[in-house]
């Protein structure tokens with residue numbers, strides 16, 4: 001356990017250094033970027049260590065793993081972000097622990113989240129997940145289908161729906177750098193596009209100012225583009241087993 005704590009502390013320090021350097025290069029304040037550690041596939045004991053090391057935001061992508069982990073860690077001062085494809089039949093469970101759902105991408109999901117949030121007496125922050133490769137044929141067995149997201153043209157309508165839904169608060173936009181389409185391999189351009197979409201969104205919804213972009217491999221590009229939240233898994237916790 002002590003070894004694991006040393007390991008996570010060293011990894012966190014490296015990620016912190018990368019974020020700080022990226023902020024400095026972009027002329028941004030370090031506190032304008034929030035680190036979310038993606039703890040999927042890793043045990044609750046790691047989440048506990050991360051909290052001891054000062055992490056305040058964690059993310060999960062599968063309710064079946066996240067729900068028991070969040071329950072075990074409910075004494076910790078953590079915000080939980082749900083970042084995976086979400087089926088409507090899991091929304092009751094997810095609103096029980098998630099402070100944010102970053103993967104809102106369709107009206108039916110908004111309706112289900114709103115109903116369950118109201119029922120639980122919770123307020124859930126919602127980020128619209130944007131698919132920047134929408135319309136591309138999903139090569140390699142439906143990569144895009146698995147990743148989810150709404151096409152840029154659908155953001156306005158979905159945002160309006162979230163904003164008018166009890167129990168939900170429109171918090172901003174999220175994306176995962178596309179593997180296919182015009183932005184494949186062009187993370188900086190993809191994240192720049194997300195920022196433009198965020199600017200548009202904030203004209204109608206000024207408080208929806210979260211921009212969640214960037215992972216272990218491309219957090220610098222996200223910070224350079226203006227992301228407010230980066231979601232880092234591997235660089236903190238290590239390489240995940242192939243599934244997950």
Ligand SMILES: *Cc1c(COP(=O)(O)O)cnc(C)c1O
Nearest residue numbers: 038061083215216231232233234
């Ligand atoms: C797993 C995951 C991450 C973290 O990815 P790493 O490459 O491990 O940093 C970020 N965002 C989402 C949506 C994820 O599923």
